Amino acid sequence: MIAEERRQRVLDLVSTKGFATLADLALEIQVSESTVRRDLEFWHQQGNLRRTHGGAIFVGDGSSFPALEERIDAQLEEKRAIARAAVGRICDGDTVLLDGGTTTLEAARLLLGRSIQVVTNSLPIAALLAGSRETDLVLLGGYIYPKTGVALGPFTVRMMQDLHVHQTLLSVSGLTERGLFNSNLLLVETERAMMRCADEVVLLADHTKVGRPALAFLCEWSEIDLLVIDRKLEDRKKSMLAQTGARLLIAGDLEEFGR
Amino acid sequence: MIAEERRQRVLDLVSTKGFATLADLALEIQVSESTVRRDLEFWHQQGNLRRTHGGAIFVGDGSSFPALEERIDAQLEEKRAIARAAVGRICDGDTVLLDGGTTTLEAARLLLGRSIQVVTNSLPIAALLAGSRETDLVLLGGYIYPKTGVALGPFTVRMMQDLHVHQTLLSVSGLTERGLFNSNLLLVETERAMMRCADEVVLLADHTKVGRPALAFLCEWSEIDLLVIDRKLEDRKKSMLAQTGARLLIAGDLEEFGR
């Protein structure tokens, strides 16, 4: 096994268990305790874990956002399908604005290496796309909301006054027949600006969000050009959505064949 | 086989497997390990691979910031000392602007958990501090320069017009008796704005940067309030710096006792 790989395994083991002893790690990876010590010391220097007597404990590596990590596996397959469907409508050379959220993060993964311009207020998405030579990235600045790592507030809104994009991929925490909702007042203010600077507003939402309102009202259905949703959507909810006049794209109905 | 073709095969093999050892490659392509080493070194220079002991691993286009990774170990101890000295001058409740760079990234690590307000145009620094509840974070938006993951350009500059901070911690790529230099024209433009919105401008630089100019002239010495530098600085260079009228803080002279 190569050193790099072993180091990664050490970090993975410690981070998944939260804590691990030297003996555990040495046994698991089949190397001497000396080597484990050196690897732990390495990660300690990097700031990814903290040494204790006999082992090491994981400290958040800073680049992760708890609110995102928790949700990251919920409806992952559905979110992937939604992202695939939405990204399928984006052409090379387009300019796309990506809102923060796990579904838009999946969309960003699919856009990696594509020759497009991306505008985003999401730190995780920016970190993902920043190194790419093909993708141009414009980051929206502002006050960073620590839970999810998105930029919010007046600075963010003002920066968008001079921007124009083909599409905005929007993320919300709930939607009812009245319209769309999100959990944070500053966030909906920012998202309204995102909608204003786009030719087309595309909402990405999985079926669990339908019928669930949230603290802050974002906008009515007429403001949305397209809703991309997964096919676990129940018929009752589907007809409710139909009544709002929203254009629907059910992810997974056709996209699966296009792979 | 032509050299060009062989090199391409080396890159292809490494990129498809993700990792390959020298022996693997030498056997596969039927050339000596010396040649493989030279090819790997070539791609490493190009930024497509990262060397490890015994082999090489492919670097995904988007995952990280190559320009940062390469430099990350060079003068690490000196940079830590410089960061420690600079951060020692920051009080709780202060507002600090952090420029991009490895030394300022180290400073950010030391600020983690401190109750201060941080403004930055650096994506790595933002990712590090974003999750912290104690530290308020304001991100400067703009066009992201892929090599180092910093926001640059008119958007960034304009956003700073409405900001005011106690300190700016600045990073440069070189400094001579004439003044400070950096490698990118947009970057120096952005850094000038960073200097304008601060009460105090603190320059972080290690000894290797002294006497080295770079493409773009940033400013004269009179614009800098304090230069924090490590103690490996040679006497000849030290006296040169003294002649510029710059206030010097040699890191490691006193800080070591304060641990």
Place this chain on the structure above:
DNA sequence: CAGATAACTATCAAGTTATTTCAATTTATG
């Protein structure tokens, strides 16, 4: 608090990988 035990640090030897150097070969150039 003392003794026992576990863990840490520093160091070394063995094995592996890098670097440097040089001669042979191939390729380019007049």
Place this chain on the structure above:
DNA sequence: CATAAATTGAAATAACTTGATAGTTATCTG
């Protein structure tokens, strides 16, 4: 075709990684 330049492979030397050991320090237990 002859010469210069570049490339390649091999060999020697240097540097690094790893596992083991001995002495030291920290933690636990009665």
